[in-house]
Amino acid sequence: MKFKLLDLLRMRLKDEVLIDLFETYDVDVVYFYDRLHENMPDEYHASLPRLGLEFMFNADQILTTLFIKRVDIDGFNPIETDERLIYCSSINDVVRHAGAVNLSIKQGEVEAFGKQRVWARLDLDDYAIHYEFIDADLCKVTLMTEAP
Numbered sequence: 001m002k003f004k005l006l007d008l009l010r011m012r013l014k015d016e017v018l019i020d021l022f023e024t025y026d027v028d029v030v031y032f033y034d035r036l037h038e039n040m041p042d043e044y045h046a047s048l049p050r051l052g053l054e055f056m057f058n059a060d061q062i063l064t065t066l067f068i069k070r071v072d073i074d075g076f077n078p079i080e081t082d083e084r085l086i087y088c089s090s091i092n093d094v095v096r097h098a099g100a101v102n103l104s105i106k107q108g109e110v111e112a113f114g115k116q117r118v119w120a121r122l123d124l125d126d127y128a129i130h131y132e133f134i135d136a137d138l139c140k141v142t143l144m145t146e147a148p
Contacts, residue, residue, distance in 0.1 A: 004082040005053075005066060009127055009145050013044060013061035021078065025050060029057075051079065068141040085129070089138060094120040094131050 001020050011018055013029065022029065027046050034040040044057035052071035058064050073079075088094040091107070098105040104123040109116065121130045130142040 002078050002080045004080045004085075005068065006082055006084050006127070006143060008055075008063055008066060009143055011063050013057050013063070018055075018063070021048070022046060024078075050074075051077075064145045066143040068143070070138065070140075085141075085143075087138065087141065088131055090136060091118050091120055091131070091133055094122070098122055 001017070001024070003017055003021070008018070021027070025048050027048050029044050029046045032043045032045065034042060042059040044055075044061060046055040046057075047053070048055075050071070051073060052069040054067035054069075055063055056065035056067075086097055088097055095105065095107070097103075098120075106121045106123075107119065109118050111117070115134045118133045118136075119131060121128055126145070128144045130144065131138060132140040132142070
């Protein structure tokens with residue numbers, strides 16, 4: 001079973017690809033409901049640390065957000081290379097890439113947990129890619145189908 005990360009977006013929680021992935025790696029799906037009655041939509045979360053992946057599903061059990069962290073994968077890697085997903089090694093690379101392919105870009109900077117975090121978000125037609133850098137190193141890429 002091999003897959004491309006962008007192809008997972010908008011998949012249903014019970015799609016065969018996700019079921020196979022979650023069963024292979026013994027992933028638990030956690031249900032978060034609006035227990036405080038604040039009119040917050042329900043969500044489903046799953047985490048697969050061995051592959052550096054975290055999944056967020058909306059109330060309709062559709063994958064809307066995929067967090068990707070850099071990890072060394074020991075053994076079989078089910079993630080296929082995807083030419084649509086560019087891993088930029090610096091914030092300047094993100095800016096250059098956005099300019100080269102004429103993409104809308106948003107940038108920001110924040111200090112959190114004693115670390116300086118710089119981010120950039122590229123908005124494409126039907127998804128967004130959010131890059132986060134700590135001390136100039138890429139630490140996380142987030143794929144999103146819905147605005148945060």
